Amino acid sequence: MKRKFTVIERALILKMLPNEENILTLRIIKKLKDDFGFSEGDIKELKITTSGDLYNVQSLPAKEIEIGEKGADVIIEALKGLNSNKKLTENHLSLYEDFVEKVS
Secondary structure (H helix, E strand, O other): OEEEEOHHHHHHHHHHOOOOOOHHHHHHHHHHHHHHOOOHHHHHHHOOOOOOOOOOHHHOOOEEEEOOHHHHHHHHHHHHHHHHOOOOOHHHHHHHHHHHHHHO
């Protein structure tokens, strides 16, 4: 799956990725974190502070990222978990629709 992700979507995905898993899944999660993460230039342009606040989020264009099947499964499970715990926000809508509802 190849898709463009906004700065907010990238930050949301980074936040919802699990920190604990089996070794194979952890390798996939590491790749996702690398792909969705922010470069030094992104951080400078966005003026991201050490507290994690994002400023000027519209200044970066959406980034096209290719996600493999297992990576998509990790994101789908995270979104389903947020949904079942009623923790989805309006910012998650496009991600939920593209990952969960299109697969179902």
